[in-house]
Amino acid sequence: MPAETRATYHHGALREELISASVSLIEAEGIGAVSLRRVAREAGVSPGAPYHHFADRAALFAAVIVRGSALLESELRQARAQATSGVEALGAFVRTYVRFAREHPGYVHLMLRPELSHPDRHPDAAHAGEGSIDLLTAAVVDCQREGTAPPGDPMPAVGLVWALAVGIVTLWLDGPLQERCVDVGTTPEVLTAQITALLTGLMSGSAGRA
Incomplete structure (x- = not known):
C-alpha cells in the first residue's frame, strides 16, 4: 500500500483493517503468524501504528474474537428466526456453525483458542460467545416446552448440541474429518447433514416416547 494511502484511514478504519489482516493471516499461515508488526505490514502501515489501537497481540486477538462471535451470533439468530420448532432450530444451529467455520476459519480457529486473548484482561472477549449460548439455551427451552427435550436444567442439552x-468443526478444520470422508466416499457437508438429521430425528422421536 503506498504511503499516501495510510492517510486515508478514517478514525476506527485502521483498527478494523488490522483485525481483517489478522484474520487473513490466520487463514493463510495459522495463528502463529500473527504479530502486531506483521499485521502492520499486511495493512501497509508503520510498525508502530497498531499500538494506537492494541496494547499487544492478546488485545488484537480479543478484538478478532469479539468480531467473529458477533458475526456468528447474527447468523445463529437468523437461523433460529427461520426455524418452526425448537428441534429444527437446534439442527439449524449446528449446520450454521459448521458453515460459518468453513467460510470464516480465521475467526473460528481463534475463537476456539480463547486463552490466547488473555480473557482475564479482556472481558469483552471472555463474554463474546454468551449471546450464541443464550440463543442455543432458548432453543433447548423451546424443545422442553414442546416435549422433545427432558425437563429441568437445560444446560446438559445445551452442552450436548454445542459439543x-x-x-464437527474441529475435526473438519484440522483435517481428520475431510480425510475420513474421502476414505468412505462422502463429504463433510453430507456427513454434517446426516449428523444433524440424526440429532433432530432422535429428539423428535423422544416426543412420541414421552
Missing part, C-alpha cells in the same frame, strides 16, 4: 457442533 457436537464444535466437534
Whole structure:
C-alpha cells in the first residue's frame, strides 16, 4: 500500500483493517503468524501504528474474537428466526456453525483458542460467545416446552448440541474429518447433514416416547 494511502484511514478504519489482516493471516499461515508488526505490514502501515489501537497481540486477538462471535451470533439468530420448532432450530444451529467455520476459519480457529486473548484482561472477549449460548439455551427451552427435550436444567442439552457442533468443526478444520470422508466416499457437508438429521430425528422421536 503506498504511503499516501495510510492517510486515508478514517478514525476506527485502521483498527478494523488490522483485525481483517489478522484474520487473513490466520487463514493463510495459522495463528502463529500473527504479530502486531506483521499485521502492520499486511495493512501497509508503520510498525508502530497498531499500538494506537492494541496494547499487544492478546488485545488484537480479543478484538478478532469479539468480531467473529458477533458475526456468528447474527447468523445463529437468523437461523433460529427461520426455524418452526425448537428441534429444527437446534439442527439449524449446528449446520450454521459448521458453515460459518468453513467460510470464516480465521475467526473460528481463534475463537476456539480463547486463552490466547488473555480473557482475564479482556472481558469483552471472555463474554463474546454468551449471546450464541443464550440463543442455543432458548432453543433447548423451546424443545422442553414442546416435549422433545427432558425437563429441568437445560444446560446438559445445551452442552450436548454445542459439543457436537464444535466437534464437527474441529475435526473438519484440522483435517481428520475431510480425510475420513474421502476414505468412505462422502463429504463433510453430507456427513454434517446426516449428523444433524440424526440429532433432530432422535429428539423428535423422544416426543412420541414421552
